[in-house]
Amino acid sequence: MQSRLLESLLAQAKTTTDRVTWARAVCRGASHMARSGKYDAAFNSITAVRTQFGPSLHPEVASWLMLAEGILHFCRLNMVSAYDRIQRAYGLAIALKTESAIPSCAAWLALIELNARDHQKMIVHINEALTLSSATDHQARGRATLVVATALQLAGDFEHSRPWYEKARFHATSEGDEATVGAIIYNMAILRMIDIRLADAFDMNIESNIERAKAEAAGSGSFDFMTENSTQEPWRLLLKGQKYLLTGEFEEALKYLEPISTYGVTDPKSLPISILDRSWCMLKLGRLVESASLRLQAESMLVSVFDAEDRAYFLGRLSQLCRLHGEHERGQKFHELAIDSLAQYRKYQQELLDCLTHVTAIERYA
Numbered sequence: 001m002q003s004r005l006l007e008s009l010l011a012q013a014k015t016t017t018d019r020v021t022w023a024r025a026v027c028r029g030a031s032h033m034a035r036s037g038k039y040d041a042a043f044n045s046i047t048a049v050r051t052q053f054g055p056s057l058h059p060e061v062a063s064w065l066m067l068a069e070g071i072l073h074f075c076r077l078n079m080v081s082a083y084d085r086i087q088r089a090y091g092l093a094i095a096l097k098t099e100s101a102i103p104s105c106a107a108w109l110a111l112i113e114l115n116a117r118d119h120q121k122m123i124v125h126i127n128e129a130l131t132l133s134s135a136t137d138h139q140a141r142g143r144a145t146l147v148v149a150t151a152l153q154l155a156g157d158f159e160h161s162r163p164w165y166e167k168a169r170f171h172a173t174s175e176g177d178e179a180t181v182g183a184i185i186y187n188m189a190i191l192r193m194i195d196i197r198l199a200d201a202f203d204m205n206i207e208s209n210i211e212r213a214k215a216e217a218a219g220s221g222s223f224d225f226m227t228e229n230s231t232q233e234p235w236r237l238l239l240k241g242q243k244y245l246l247t248g249e250f251e252e253a254l255k256y257l258e259p260i261s262t263y264g265v266t267d268p269k270s271l272p273i274s275i276l277d278r279s280w281c282m283l284k285l286g287r288l289v290e291s292a293s294l295r296l297q298a299e300s301m302l303v304s305v306f307d308a309e310d311r312a313y314f315l316g317r318l319s320q321l322c323r324l325h326g327e328h329e330r331g332q333k334f335h336e337l338a339i340d341s342l343a344q345y346r347k348y349q350q351e352l353l354d355c356l357t358h359v360t361a362i363e364r365y366a
Contacts, residue, residue: 003032003036003176003177003178003179004175004176004178005032005175005176005177005178005179006029006032006033006036007176008175008176009025009026009028009029009032010025010029012025013025013026013029019052019053019058019061020058020060020061022052023049023052023053023058023061023064023065024060024061024064026045026048026049027045027046027049027061027064027065027067027068028064028068028139029045030042030043030045030046030049030068030071030072031067031068031071031072032177032179033045034068034071034072034074034075034076035071035075035179035180035183035229036178036179036229037075037229039072039075039076042068042072043072045068046065046068046069046072049061049065050065059092059096059098060096060098060100060101062089062092062096063089063090063092063093063096063098063101063105064089064101065089066085066086066088066089066092067085067086067089067101067104067105067108069085070082070083070084070085070086070088070089070108071086071108073085074086074108074111074112079112079115079116082112083109083112083116086105086108086109086112087109089101089105090102090105090106090109093105099132102128102132103128103129103130103132103133103137103140103141103144104129104133104137104139104140104143106125106126106128106129106132106140106144107125107126107129107139107140107141107143107144107147108143109121109125110122110123110125110126110129110143110144110147111143111146111147113125114147114150114151114154117348119351119352119355120355122147122151122355123355123356126144126147126148129141129143129144130144130145138171138172138174138175138177139171139175139177141167141171142168142171142172142177142180143168143180145164145165145167145168145171146164146165146168146180146183146184146187148161148164148356149161149162149164149165149167149168149184149187150187150191151352151356152164152353152356153187153188153191153192154191154349154352155349155350155352155353155356156195156349156353157353158192165184165188168180168184169181169184172184178223178229179229181223182220182223182229185216185219185220185223186220186239188216188220189213189216189217189219189220189239190220190239192209192212192213192216193213193216193217193239193242193243193246194309194313195209196209196210196213196246197242197245197246197313198309198312198313198316198342198345200246201312201313201316201317201320201338202316202338202342203320206246210246210247213243213246214243214247217239217240217243218243220236220239221236221239221240237256237257237259237260237274238256238257238260238270238273238274238277240256241253241254241255241256241257241260241274241277242277244256245257245277245280245281248284250281250284250285251281251285253277253281254278254281257274257277257278257281258278260274261274261275268304268305269304269305269306269307269310271301271304272298272301272302272304272305272314273298273305273310273313273314275294275297275298275301276294276295276298276314276317276318276321277317278294279291279292279294279295279298279321280317280320280321282294283321283324283325288325291321291325292325295318295321295322295325298314298318299318302314302315302318308341308342308344308345308348309345309348311341311344312338312341312342312344312345315334315335315337315338315341316334316335316338316342318331318334318338319331319332319333319334319335319338322334
């Protein structure tokens with residue numbers, strides 16, 4: 001299904017006689033292609049703009065071009081290059097007073113800063129994106145409101161995140177931005193799954209949340225399939241695998257978890273978590289030797305799992321596996337480490353929530 005936003009941008013680029021308008025449309029189109037997993041098409045569009053203008057880029061074109069390059073790096077999970085490129089676009093837009101590009105650059109910087117847990121900078125850029133953008137700047141406001149929604153859900157405040165997801169959805173659907181709609185659905189699904197898997201690793205009751213998590217995970221996969229968006233792999237496999245793991249469908253879970261090792265995974269945590277989940281499936285299927293082997297393999301990769309919520313889950317699951325493999329002393333050791341990581345995660349959530357609830361621009365926009 002072709003994106004309505006991409007169709008309108010391609011039509012604008014085809015019909016306009018103004019070079020700057022053409023370049024901005026092509027750059028925005030490239031950004032959308034990147035966010036849909038069409039990396040080669042995005043790169044070709046960016047190259048076309050560079051070829052057309054040569055070394056003497058128009059100031060406004062330069063900002064939009066660097067933003068598109070940064071978004072392409074982001075979607076390819078090259079976060080250092082993404083942040084550097086978008087910072088350059090942002091700095092250039094400010095220096096040359098390209099006001100149309102500043103809010104979108106700020107919104108994308110805020111997203112990367114959320115992922116990097118640089119909350120103070122994130123807040124500054126969310127403020128800018130929401131304050132400097134017009135009500136019809138759906139690109140900037142859609143991204144900024146999605147950052148707020150994601151941050152609130154990550155902080156454990158799902159109820160307050162919901163209206164922000166709705167704001168993000170409004171901006172995305174206003175211009176037919178299916179890539180952002182897909183990101184909204186995926187973020188809600190993966191963050192809920194993170195909460196449920198964490199509870200399961202600490203032997204808490206998860207039954208009441210399973211059906212909703214299943215529906216959200218299924219909806220995310222269906223939407224990406226319909227829109228031919230491939231940016232979520234191999235995380236789509238991890239999400240599906242964990243969904244089936246939590247519902248006790250262990251053979252089905254393995255179908256999604258096993259292929260992850262064949263991907264060139266840039267995110268260091270995905271592979272060890274998938275291996276640990278496979279160990280749990282093997283245990284539940286009575287394949288104890290394979291389970292123990294996979295557990296030891298995952299355990300050797302613990303250093304790659306450093307975010308507190310992932311580490312708490314990883315250590316909690318390791319503790320469960322060790323005890324069920326008959327290694328009770330080792331299981332207790334991992335349990336104590338898991339409790340420490342869980343406490344660190346709760347502290348992080350509270351700090352993030354405190355940051356978000358003291359931002360005046362967010363309160364005004366709400």
